[in-house]
Structure formats: structure tokens, C-alpha cells
Amino acid sequence: MTENIPKIGKRSLIQLAGWSTLAAAAALVGCGKKEEAAPAAPASAPASAAAAKPAPLKIAFAYVGPVGDGGWTFAHDNGRKALEKEFGDKIVTSFVENVPEAADAERVFRDMVGQGNKLIFGTTFGYMEPMLKAAPDAKDVKFEHATGYKTADNLRTYDSRTYEGAYMAGVIAGAMTKTNTLGVVGSIPIPEVIRNINAFTLGAQSVNPKVKTKVVWVNKWFDPPKETEAATSLINGGADVLMQNTDSPAVLKAAQDKGKRAFGWDSDMTAYGPKAHLGSAVINWAPYYIKATRDALEGKWTTGKAWWGVKEGAIDFVSIADDVPAETKAKLETVKAGLKDGSFVIWKGPITDNTGKVVLEKDKAADDEFLGGVKFFVKGVEGKVPGDK
Structure with missing residues (x-):
């Protein structure tokens, strides 16, 4: 920051400095002191590593909820922190x-x-159009949009x-339900959420064909009171195992308060309702964020x-409850291994x-084209998809 200098300009300061130097030299001569030749200036050293070091890449994140939501945004922020750990002073992040x-x-x-951010992440579906409007006016910036198309x-x-x-x-829910009625708190009826409700039901049916799934929509991603x-409402309707596609742990907390069971979503939510918690379906954004950042740093984006x-390595299921039967845990591990090596396919007919x-x-x-356009409920899910005629 440049300091404010009152009443006198920088040019005048330079002149004063010159007069002071001349006066000092004259004083030395007058005292009989012999002037010694000034030492030769050292040869210009090659630019130091620090001087040659490029400026850090500035990266920004836009979050739809608070970083402390315990779910979706919390998971994204963990990914941001993983970036800082991976790249150190090569990057600077903000959100x-x-x-x-x-x-x-x-x-x-x-x-x-x-x-000055050159890599920008928008972390929710509703940012698609705003990002599309901003991107053409900033051609030197890389934009990344989560869940859009x-x-x-x-x-x-x-x-x-x-x-x-x-x-x-769903695999665990189907084994643990006593009423054969599952409940899902849905956020917004877009294909992503509808697909998750269906997959939850298909997983449950793979171990218990009798299950049915009820859905209540809140039409928001993060609204703990509504969740x-x-x-x-779902518990009052007979559901004894709940899942949510919302961003807070409110559903898990409600299940614990009512003596029912539920899951963590997006992040490990065990701590929010340990007695109700059956396991958490978590997202690890770090692998993708690291790849995207490396692409930008290396000019490969x-x-x-x-x-x-x-x-x-982006999806996992963790912290399975102790009372889940061993055979159910074994089936879950088989499914997980099959998803990892491609030998197991969730969406396979007949459906x-x-x-x-x-x-x-x-x-x-x-x-993926089929999955991206899912706008129906599979057999076993009650009701209609909102907006479906």
C-alpha cells in the first residue's frame, strides 16, 4: 500500500535527497577525509527461484448452503480443504x-x-444458467458446474x-425395516433426486421384495424445520427407516427422536443421531477437485x-451400524466391489x-443418457413425480 505524503510531492523528496547527499560529501572533504572509490556493484545475480515462481492459481467455490450443514456443502468444503493440502502454495482458495x-x-x-479467480466451482444444479451467463465474458476463467448438463x-x-x-x-434398509415401509424426504424433483429415490428402492427390493417407499417433498435443498x-410425516405414515436427499442431518435427528432408523447423506452423519444411524452414503469430492485443479495448473483443462x-473413489458407504446383520454387510461389500470393478450394474432390466x-x-x-432423464418412479415407490402428467 502506498503511504499518503501530505504537502510535498515525491519529486520534491527526490530533490531533497540529492541535496542531502551533496552536503554530506562536502562535509567529508572539508574535514580532510579522503573519499574512497565506491565498491563495484555486484554482477546481476540470476533471478531467484522465488522471483521466478508463478503466482498461485486463485480458486473460488460458490456454496448453496452453509459449510456447517453437515451434508452436501460440508462435503464440498472438505474437497476444497483437500485441494489446499494437495497443492499447498500453488493455489489460493476462497468460498x-x-x-x-x-x-x-x-x-x-x-x-x-x-x-482474479481463474477456476470457479458452482456446487449446485441451480447455478447452471447464471454460470452460462457469466462464462462468455471471462474467457480466461475455467468454470465448473456441479450436477448440471x-x-x-x-x-x-x-x-x-x-x-x-x-x-x-437401500440394501441395508430392506434388511432392517420391520414395517416394510421406507420413507424418503425429497428435495427438488429433478432427475438426480428421482433417480436416488428409485435406486434406494431397488436396493431395498434386492433383499426384501415386500418393501414400499413413501416420499414427501420439501422443495428445498436445505431447510431443517421442513425436513x-x-x-x-413419513414416520406417522408407517415408515420405520428413512433416507433423505436434502442437505442437513434433520431427518436423522427426527428418526432418533421418534425411535426409528435413518441414514446419513453426502457426509458421515453418525454424530447427529448415533442411535438411529444405520450408515452414511458419502461423497468424496476431493478426487475430482484435485484433477480439475491439476488440469488448470498444467494447461490441460x-x-x-x-x-x-x-x-x-467419489462415492462410498461408511459407518455401518453394529446391529446390521453380517450377511447384509457382506452383500453390501459385494455390491460395492462390483460397482468398483464394473461387474455390478444397478440399472439393469427388467425394470x-x-x-x-x-x-x-x-x-x-x-x-448415462437414460439415467440423466429419469422422471418416473419405479415399482414400489408410491405416488407420482411432481409435474408428471
Whole structure:
């Protein structure tokens, strides 16, 4: 920062300094002191490593919720911290939390660009259009959008196969339910969430064909009071094992308060309801964030789409409750190993929707295009998808 210098300009200061030097020299001569030749200036040293070191890459994250939500945003922030550990002083990270999925998000992204960030992560579906608007005006910035499907020259998408975690939770739910009624607190009825509800049900049916799944929507990602209300409604309707596709541990807490069982989602939520907790379907964003950052640092970043799961180390199921039967734990490990090496496929026909329509023929495996457009409930899920005619 330049200091403020009152009344006198920098040019005058330079002149005063010159007069002072002349006066000092004259005084030395007057005293009979012999001037010695000034030592030769050392040859210019080669630029030091520090001087040649490039400026750190500035990376910014936009979060839809608070970093302390215990779920979705907490998992993303753990990924950000993993970046700092991996790359050290090669990068500088920052984040803005509670960014709404609305037009104001565009202002946040433009502000991040203005602050010199060259890699920007938008961590929720609703940021897709705001990022698409900001990206063309910042061609030297790389934008990364989580869970979206639209790309641009400097914007790519990334996602985690959360349906794999949902399926594994279902395997346990099917074995642990006593009422054969499962409950899901749904956030927003987009394919991602509908797919997870279906995968949870398919996992449960793989060990218990009698199960049915009830769904209550809250139409928000993070709203603990609404999540609690929805969980209570499901329990009152007979559900004794709950899962959620929302961002807080409110559902797990509600299950513990009511003497029921539930799962952690996105992060390990054991601590929020240890008596109710059956296990947590977690997302590890670190592998992708490290790859994306390395791509940017090495000039290898290109647009495209990434969808990572158990195979890439992005999805796992952890902290299984002690009272889960050994055979159920063994089945879960078999599923996990199959997802990792590709020998097990969750979405493989025959699969029918809850109206009896075949949506996936026998022995046919769903591709990512099919999974990206799931807008139906599978057999066993009660009700209709909101907006479905």
C-alpha cells in the first residue's frame, strides 16, 4: 500500500535527497577525509527461484448452503480443504456460502472473476444458467458446474453418482425395516433426486421384495424445520427407516427422536443421531477437485462432462451400524466391489415404473443418457413425480 505524503510531492523528496547527499560529501572533504572509490556493484545475480515462481492459481467455490450443514456443502468444503493440502502454495482458495439458486448467483460469479479467480466451482444444479451467463465474458476463467448438463468452451460439468450410495443404503434398509415401509424426504424433483429415490428402492427390493417407499417433498435443498416436518410425516405414515436427499442431518435427528432408523447423506452423519444411524452414503469430492485443479495448473483443462462414482473413489458407504446383520454387510461389500470393478450394474432390466410400464427391458443396462432423464418412479415407490402428467 502506498503511504499518503501530505504537502510535498515525491519529486520534491527526490530533490531533497540529492541535496542531502551533496552536503554530506562536502562535509567529508572539508574535514580532510579522503573519499574512497565506491565498491563495484555486484554482477546481476540470476533471478531467484522465488522471483521466478508463478503466482498461485486463485480458486473460488460458490456454496448453496452453509459449510456447517453437515451434508452436501460440508462435503464440498472438505474437497476444497483437500485441494489446499494437495497443492499447498500453488493455489489460493476462497468460498461464498448461502448463494441462492437465483439471478443473484450471476453477480457472485462475476465478482469472483473480478477478484482474479481463474477456476470457479458452482456446487449446485441451480447455478447452471447464471454460470452460462457469466462464462462468455471471462474467457480466461475455467468454470465448473456441479450436477448440471449444459457446457460451454470454458464451462464443464461434474457430478457424483449418488444413486450408487442410495442403492447401498437401500440394501441395508430392506434388511432392517420391520414395517416394510421406507420413507424418503425429497428435495427438488429433478432427475438426480428421482433417480436416488428409485435406486434406494431397488436396493431395498434386492433383499426384501415386500418393501414400499413413501416420499414427501420439501422443495428445498436445505431447510431443517421442513425436513423435520417431512420426516415426522413419513414416520406417522408407517415408515420405520428413512433416507433423505436434502442437505442437513434433520431427518436423522427426527428418526432418533421418534425411535426409528435413518441414514446419513453426502457426509458421515453418525454424530447427529448415533442411535438411529444405520450408515452414511458419502461423497468424496476431493478426487475430482484435485484433477480439475491439476488440469488448470498444467494447461490441460478442457470442457466436457464428468460423472464419478465408487469406481473413481467419489462415492462410498461408511459407518455401518453394529446391529446390521453380517450377511447384509457382506452383500453390501459385494455390491460395492462390483460397482468398483464394473461387474455390478444397478440399472439393469427388467425394470418397471409404478404404473406397470416397462422402462428398461430385460438384461438391458441403462446408459448415462437414460439415467440423466429419469422422471418416473419405479415399482414400489408410491405416488407420482411432481409435474408428471
